[in-house]
Amino acid sequence: MKLHELIGYLHPFVDYKGENPEITSIENDNRRVTPGSLFICIKGYTVDGHDFAGSAVKNGAAAVLAERELPVNVPVIVVKDTVRAMAVLADAFYGQPSQKLHMVGITGTNGKTTTSLIIEQIFKDAGQKTGLIGTMYTKIGEQIFEVKNTTPESLTLQKTFKRMVDEQVDTAVMEVSSHALVYGRVHGTDYNVAVFTNLTQDHLDYHKTMEEYRKAKGLLFSQLGNAFNHENPKFAVLNSDDPASDEYAMLTTAHILTYGIDNHADLQAINIAMTASGTSFDLVSPFGVKKVNIQLIGKFSIYNVLASIGAALVSGLSLDDIIASVESVKGVSGRFEVVDAGQDFSVIVDYAHTPDSLENVLKTIQQFAQERVFCVVGCGGDRDRTKRPLMAKIACEYSTDAIFTSDNPRSEDPAEIIKDMEEGVKGEVYTSIIDRKEAIQHAVKNAKSGDVILIAGKGHETYQQIGDRTFDFDDRIVAREAIEER
Ligand SMILES: CC(=O)N[C@H]1[C@@H](OP(=O)(O)OP(=O)(O)OC[C@H]2O[C@@H](n3ccc(=O)[nH]c3=O)[C@H](O)[C@@H]2O)O[C@H](CO)[C@@H](O)[C@@H]1O[C@H](C)C(=O)N[C@@H](C)C(=O)N[C@H](CCC(=O)O)C(=O)O
Ligand SMILES: Nc1ncnc2c1ncn2[C@@H]1O[C@H](COP(=O)(O)OP(=O)(O)OP(=O)(O)O)[C@@H](O)[C@H]1O
Numbered sequence: 001m002k003l004h005e006l007i008g009y010l011h012p013f014v015d016y017k018g019e020n021p022e023i024t025s026i027e028n029d030n031r032r033v034t035p036g037s038l039f040i041c042i043k044g045y046t047v048d049g050h051d052f053a054g055s056a057v058k059n060g061a062a063a064v065l066a067e068r069e070l071p072v073n074v075p076v077i078v079v080k081d082t083v084r085a086m087a088v089l090a091d092a093f094y095g096q097p098s099q100k101l102h103m104v105g106i107t108g109t110n111g112k113t114t115t116s117l118i119i120e121q122i123f124k125d126a127g128q129k130t131g132l133i134g135t136m137y138t139k140i141g142e143q144i145f146e147v148k149n150t151t152p153e154s155l156t157l158q159k160t161f162k163r164m165v166d167e168q169v170d171t172a173v174m175e176v177s178s179h180a181l182v183y184g185r186v187h188g189t190d191y192n193v194a195v196f197t198n199l200t201q202d203h204l205d206y207h208k209t210m211e212e213y214r215k216a217k218g219l220l221f222s223q224l225g226n227a228f229n230h231e232n233p234k235f236a237v238l239n240s241d242d243p244a245s246d247e248y249a250m251l252t253t254a255h256i257l258t259y260g261i262d263n264h265a266d267l268q269a270i271n272i273a274m275t276a277s278g279t280s281f282d283l284v285s286p287f288g289v290k291k292v293n294i295q296l297i298g299k300f301s302i303y304n305v306l307a308s309i310g311a312a313l314v315s316g317l318s319l320d321d322i323i324a325s326v327e328s329v330k331g332v333s334g335r336f337e338v339v340d341a342g343q344d345f346s347v348i349v350d351y352a353h354t355p356d357s358l359e360n361v362l363k364t365i366q367q368f369a370q371e372r373v374f375c376v377v378g379c380g381g382d383r384d385r386t387k388r389p390l391m392a393k394i395a396c397e398y399s400t401d402a403i404f405t406s407d408n409p410r411s412e413d414p415a416e417i418i419k420d421m422e423e424g425v426k427g428e429v430y431t432s433i434i435d436r437k438e439a440i441q442h443a444v445k446n447a448k449s450g451d452v453i454l455i456a457g458k459g460h461e462t463y464q465q466i467g468d469r470t471f472d473f474d475d476r477i478v479a480r481e482a483i484e485e486r
């Protein structure tokens with residue numbers, strides 16, 4: 001695409017009439033620039049991309065988009081906000097790919113990854129080719145790509161959508177983090193279905209207050225498009241048991257489908273029966289009452305399944321087929337994952353790293369636990385500090401043996417993170433062991449027949465970030481080895 005054509009997509013007041021080179025790619029990292037690239041300078045949290053413009057030009061950049069004039073010998077287009085401009089240009093350069101896909105976006109504090117994988121399964125079972133973008137990976141068909149963020153910045157995102165279009169993907173399912181909504185990473189992404197799971201405390205280091213956090217998630221719904229496109233209607237799938245849903249319903253002109261358990265909803269689960277290996281319920285739906293038997297447990301799992309059924313239903317799939325799909329879902333890696341090495345106690349690895357998710361998982365375990373419940377848990381460094389005492393309190397309240405340990409301390413002192421946790425449990429009985437491997441070994445050594453050990457916080461993660469180093473660490477492997485050593 002020629003530079004002039006590309007610039008034409010920007011704000012009409014961006015006045016550029018200089019040279020008109022062919023733009024072969026758009027990059028925001030000088031190290032990825034090749035001859036003909038447009039280099040976009042982004043002021044980051046760590047460094048300022050404007051400092052790399054010179055190097056980008058040396059690498060062959062044909063033009064630079066920046067927030068100020070720069071001393072380089074290629075055209076510099078100056079805009080007020082390069083992050084916003086990047087979203088517009090990425091969408092245009094890749095041919096507005098999200099408009100060619102059936103797009104399902106999922107936001108909420110907990111359950112995004114789980115729900116996105118269930119939705120992916122439903123669409124696959126319906127014979128569609130799917131794409132997935134989320135915490136664990138990006139997936140196009142069956143090809144898996146590593147990711148750094150749950151929701152990547154706009155350039156990577158649009159490039160990924162373009163690849164999905166090229167590879168004939170029908171439906172793209174993606175997690176939309178609150179950070180992504182605030183940073184404008186999904187600006188220009190044309191969702192057909194926006195799903196809300198729930199809103200509870202997390203990420204207050206970034207959003208500061210729950211009100212700001214709630215507003216951030218609301219952006220997915222306010223950006224869902226305001227036109228009544230009757231050929232291609234848009235849907236918001238909202239949790240009727242979460243108070244934030246009322247606000248999100250007001251923010252959007254899309255059709256609304258609600259799901260829930262406690263409050264009346266378009267899709268409501270009633271007559272719930274849970275065993276240690278699964279859950280059954282009656283699904284009250286616009287198509288009558290249907291019996292559903294899932295292999296997942298915990299009330300939170302029912303919510304994830306209802307949200308998934310809702311997203312598939314408004315996408316036009318048949319309810320009976322959808323139910324058959326959700327009934328076949330066995331679980332998601334690192335979410336309530338059982339480690340079984342033949343021991344006579346249970347070990348569960350789960351990604352609960354927020355107060356709400358920890359409470360949900362421990363309450364679910366309590367329903368089945370016959371003896372003691374050990375809870376090995378830590379809190380991430382460089383993340384919301386205010387959730388630390390709350391998580392510690394929940395661990396003490398809902399388990400018999402709370403063991404506080406490290407979970408990606410990053411740049412923080414792990415002992416200080418544990419101290420923050422301990423603030424929430426003054427006078428209670430717990431054990432603190434900084435080294436996560438030792439903490440897991442401690443639980444495994446002390447567990448007796450019939451006990452349950454929950455190892456919370458890292459789920460599918462295969463690393464531990466300490467300082468600026470990343471070490472191999474997988475709760476499931478460490479637990480298995482500890483059991484085998486017993
Ligand atoms: C706070 C934050 O969100 N940071 C994101 C941000 O990093 P940054 O601002 O530090 O970027 P930077 O390193 O300063 O770089 C600035 C610019 O200079 C460029 N650069 C940089 C170095 C260089 O040598 N050359 C160069 O050109 C970079 O390409 C970039 O354009 O931009 C990066 C690239 O897009 C992101 O990967 C990074 O996410 C970091 C890893 C992160 O931890 N983010 C978290 C807070 C986050 O976004 N989490 C959410 C939610 C998770 C969930 O709950 O599921 C997520 O969506 O992942
Ligand atoms: N609907 C839900 N409500 C509350 N807790 C949930 C729900 N679904 C899952 N959980 C809990 O939250 C944990 C994380 O789930 P999941 O990875 O699906 O969430 P996520 O929203 O993708 O999280 P992240 O923002 O970190 O990517 C699970 O391991 C489980 O403990």
Ligand SMILES: N[C@H](CCC[C@H](N)C(=O)O)C(=O)O
Pocket residue numbers: 150353379380381383407408457458461
């Ligand atoms: N998406 C979440 C994941 C947290 C996982 C936990 N293991 C941690 O490192 O805190 C975050 O980045 O806050």
Ligand SMILES: [Mg+2]
Pocket residue numbers: 112113114134135136150175
């Ligand atoms: Mg996730």
